[in-house]
Amino acid sequence: MSQWTKGAIGLSVALAGMAFSTNAHAECSRAMLQGLAATYVAAQAAGDPGKLPLADKAYYGENNLPVAIGAGVLSQPLPVDFTRSFLDTTQCATFTEITSATNAHPYVIHTRMEVNDAGKVTVMESIVTDDGDWVFGADAHLAQTRVEDWGEIPEDKRDRRGVLQAAADAYINNWGAPDLPVPHGTPCARLEGRIYTGSRNPEGNTCDMGAFPQPISTGNRRYVIDETIGAVSIFHNFSWIDAGLGPYHPGTPASQTFRILNGKNRYIHEVTVCTTPSCGRSRPGS
Template identity: 55%
Template sequence: MLYSTSLSLLALASTAHAACSRGFLQEATTAYLQAQSAGKISILSLASNVSYAENNTPIDIQKGVISEAITIDFNRSIYDTVQCATFTELTATSSHPYVIHTRILYAEEKIRTIESVVTDTGDWAFNATGHLYWTKQETWDQIPEGKRDSRTVIQAAGDAYLDQWGAPSLPVPLGTPCARLEGGFYTAREDSISLQANTCKMGAFPQPLKVGDRRYIIDEELGAVDIFNGFPWLEQSKPANYSTPSSNFFKVGDGLIRYIHEITVCATPRCGL
């Protein structure tokens, strides 16, 4: 896919920029949240050639969801000082419910790239109220310096989870317990009678899935990684090799996955399933 190639080039370009401070990224994230809440992109420090995309489609930033005032009920962010990039998950339950994952890449203290996976009614397992309730129950604390995993270990944990979709025999470093929040469905519900309760294990797919177009934001201090990716097979209105826009957000500690948040966009209600 042409756009997939463009995304890969953007990811490579981002690593060429100098690292930046955590303080800068935290301030930049505050500005992003203010801009999204007000629907005013003028709050943001944008590069003249800023790239903006939603659900793997480049669009005019003036017409994007970022230009829509959204009442944000909860948000969680991570900071990648190596790539000079941020990731933010936000949940909104008001007049137009959303769960949005956004990655932003900076250079010379200006935004060069914004990409969002935007989910709302009809998307896979979407339930903003459920998402809000469960995400607020979780603890994503900063990890003491001497106990932090390396970027390599954190990324490998997330990759292993996605790789297993194509090769079920591959090991995945899942912690015990581990909770998976998929749209509004949660595996750690106290009333769950599922065999998957309190675990992040996935059942087998009807066919092996190769998850491509992976783009990473990694935060060693929080032990977290988000992976934007293309989820194949799920959307029934598209060919089997179609990549459905998706994002997987992982909390990792001692090399083990503790939480997973997944949002997935559908071209048709519930992807036709």
Template identity: 50%
Template sequence: MIYSVLLVGVGLASQASAACSRAMLQEAAATYIRAQAAGQSNLLTLDNNNISYMENDTPMDIKKGVLSQPITIDFNRSLHDTTECITSTELSAATNKNPYVINTRILFTDGKISAIQSVVADTGDWAFNAAGQLSWTKKEKWDPIPEGKRDSRAVIKAAGDAYLDSWGDGTVKVPYGTPCARLEGGMYTGDKSPTTNTCKMPEFPKPFKITNRRYVIDEEGGGVAIFNDFPFIDKTKPNGTSSTNTLRVEGGMIRYIHEITVCATKNCGR
């Protein structure tokens, strides 16, 4: 099934229709992956070029973005939010001529794609190492959570928010699991102590608040992807640069964290 699109302003694109089927979202994510591999955005847009499309928080022509480039995709993982009708797909393209790590939200309104929002990281972005990212992400287990053991949306969201809030307030209690591993760009903490919590982040200088949070929550997958504006890290964009944090939550505890952060200057000027 190929999805037609609906013209929606960027300001409205974050408001997705509720209650769609998991099968529909899975097929949409699969279609997106095929479109990116082929460099054929028309697989998603058909003959309608007015889709709301953003890369790294910047509106642009979908025919001029990364979706117009065929990319060798080495690995992918998706979350499916059936309550808000949104998918999130993380792509690892380490063997592509120009390596990428991409996380893309696809939003639906009335059963049709209304917006595509991608965070696209490549050489020069924060801690970027596509080969390292690919190696570690393939080793992780993000299997479906058995129905009787699934956390609620509220629990999954609260875990993600607590993690991000703790960066600016060290008193926030974060439900880290044991073990817990963080993949930041291509840097992995789980290899240092794979049986303990290595996810805890240091507190950043105040004032520090991560804003513009946009969520994709998947109870069956035990995951939440939080697209956000990460302040402090990029010296040229102190109010925040495009970033995503994707967390795996099991039994209310954080098991994995993936971070992708884009830099305006090489390595965010650090």
């Protein structure tokens, strides 16, 4: 990956974290967002950013850096081997996961878009992972993500937004405070880069992370929440909490996605960009 996707991230944190409006958008519908997500996937497949309806002065960024849209990964035609999107009509936003495992240069990309009342993209940012990023492996990621069930949930069985966000936040909050409870369901499986924990015990809870050698804090969380499929996307920047135990890594770009049923996590996906070799640590399977 070229330098602009791996470089210093501090310059763009404020831009990448532009706040969502807290008000619902009357003009925002699932059909409109679904069409926009499909347009994004088509644009990536064609390597043609011009397909996207961008608002004036729209922000585009990759891995927490502002990037000229014509110079980013969106300008590269990629085979889209699998894709999945979340649609958030409350915040008028979308999240899309793209796995391009058969490309000569494989990628797994997470993208979130904020949309105005006119249906134009005001903020678009991607976490773009490839070889050298945290436990990267597009083939293994593709094999697992395509068989998971993220289908629509009957309306009378859907969790409220607050319940969905709380379950997802609990998982990330636990990294910094391991005594905090996390509502994992059974089964629960985590797909972290190429590592799939569900193979250890398909019927059990394999989402528990256990205590980290150093607690981890996260900041600048940006959400997309889709009650219809019980899904949450969180873009964030995580770092070690400096406890004198090792190097401090501020603001590593990362994305977590969650499938939540009855208030409990069932699937968790993580993609993380390494701004230092192996993200500054070693881990079995990394």
